[in-house]
Every structure is written in structure tokens, then in C-alpha cells.
Amino acid sequence: MEKIKIDANAFVYPMPMTIVGAVVDGKPNFLAAAWVTRVNFKPPMIMVALGDHHTNRGIEATGELSINVPGADLMEKTDYVGIVSGRTADKSKLFDVFYGELPHAPLIRECPLAMACRVRQTVKLPADTLYIADIVEAFSEERFLTGGKPDVKKMDPFVLTMPDNGYWRVGEKIGAAWSSGKKLKKGAAD
């Protein structure tokens, strides 16, 4: 098949939807973010890329933020915090907020996974700021775990695709990571 050039403003498929929290002017504020990824296995760190948002002010003033993984039941609220700015709307009452040991990392009780993070390094790009943070604490609930570990099917997170702007569930399991490819090793049976 012939390869064709498409818009260089291409995306990763698919992108995990999260809700980033910070305390801005003494009040928790939240926004939707899909440009987020784990970095650095040990110590465990995470990175989120944010444009110029109200939430950034809180992150930069306190050095703390939260990254929450919502279930599909929170899709509308997640989308809402992505389209309405904390500059004009009070989003502090939208979720049941709790705190761990970081006083400026507002965690969302409704989310199957909530991580409290402390900023380690900030990188300014032409339009975005990258917040690289240590994951200080992570919270879940027994009902989202299997064998003590988060279970994606119980969590029911959702992903984003751009530029078509769709939200999608996670589908069926197709393989085991760091294992499915072993049969391609030289000497392995065909």
C-alpha cells in the first residue's frame, strides 16, 4: 500500500484521559489532560504537558499537583473540566476531594486511581509547560484491584483520540507484555 503524508500535527493512538488537580488561590481546581505519561521507573515519576491554563498557576505556586484516572462513569465531568476554565467557573465542588500528605494535591475520591505528585522539574516549550513530578502517593480502592494491583477492567478508564475527538473504552485483552514476542527470538520454535 502506498504511504501518504498526513498533517505533521499527528497524535499518539490512543491517549489516556486524566484529570489534573492543583490548589489555585486556596481552592482546588481541575482540568482534563491526555498528554500525560509515566517517566522514570525508579523513583516513580510522571509528566504532564499543559498549555496556558488556570491550573498552571497553582502548580507553579505550590509545586504540587494531582493526576487522577477517571472511570468512564466520569466522562461527562472529565470533559466538562476540559472545556470550562477555572478562571471563570468554580470547579472546586465538582468532585469529592481528599488529600494525602501533600496539602496542595487535591485527589478525587470518585477516581479509581489518584496520584499525589510533587514537581521536580519544569520544562518550558513554545506553547506548553512540561511538569515532571515525583509520584509521592497513589490511592485506589479494593474494588478496583486484583491481587493488590489496579485492574484496568475494574477501573474502566477511557482514552482520547484526536483530531477526531472521540472517547473510547479499553477493549479486549490481546496479549501479555514482555512475553508475547518471545516466540520470535532466534532459536525459538516457529
Add this chain to the structure above:
Amino acid sequence: MEKIKIDANAFVYPMPMTIVGAVVDGKPNFLAAAWVTRVNFKPPMIMVALGDHHTNRGIEATGELSINVPGADLMEKTDYVGIVSGRTADKSKLFDVFYGELPHAPLIRECPLAMACRVRQTVKLPADTLYIADIVEAFSEERFLTGGKPDVKKMDPFVLTMPDNGYWRVGEKIGAAWSSGKKLKKGAAD
């Protein structure tokens, strides 16, 4: 429900699987990477976090890399390049490789999306290196597009979950991004 603390080495759910390519010592090499995200909408940039891998040498010597989004049909090969190092195995013949305008960004013809990238900035973390790169060109095929844009259902990418190490397909569509939450705006009908 009661919140419980889990291992702070927590992950994002789910993580997009990609294959990162570079030219190392004159030969294309590839590895699997799920710690990757778009950053900076304009100009379009992308970031990948890599531990100490053979591929890093090529990226740092040439300042170029590719990020390829494989379909589920490439799951075994993707996993294989994640478990076998280019230090000990020649992975240059595993895929049908082509090049765009960047001579050191080996693109994978079998992948529904292939991006040629030029490193703009490198951030060293305790264990990982973050490669922040401009997306210079993106390639796909007509059969993976709808209305000229990549169509996630035609691409059939897959995602990773950790620490359970599973690969999963993308499931059903559940909503429209930057739209589903409008009904929560003040003044909107309930």
C-alpha cells in the same frame, strides 16, 4: 468506599504502545515504548521517555528518531523489540523500513502511523532520558484514514497496562471529546 494507599510506582491507564526507531552505527534499530505523549500543539512535538537503551545512542548521535504506531497485527513484533536489545540482536531486518526527509528516522511501513522526528531538547532524569522532538513528517495510508484523518478503528492500535503487563485493543466509542461535558455548564438544561 474506603481509599487505600497502593504502590507509588503507579501507572497511567492505559498506555499507548509505540515503536521507536533510530539509526545506530549506520543501521536502523527499534524498541517498544509506551511512555510517550504528544506535547506542544504548535509546532507539533512529541516526547518519549527511555531508560538506558541501545537506541538512545543513535538518537543522541543523529538527533533524529521515529515514533511508529503499530496495529494489533504487529503485537508480537512490537513485544519482541521490547524484550531483545539491539546490543545483541540485529533488529534492522524485522520491518520494511522507509525514510522521509530525515535520513536517520527509520519509518516502519507496516505501521498505520509513522512519524519522523527531530530532537529539540533532551532532559536527563535519574534513570530515564526524555527526548522532546518536533514531528517533522507523518505518514499513513488511505486505508487507515477517514476524511483524511487517522481512524483509530481502522488503525487498530493497542495499549499497555502495567504492572499486570497486558496488551489491549481499543474498545467502543463512549462520547465526543470537548462536547460531552457541555450539558454540565451552568444554565444548560439538566
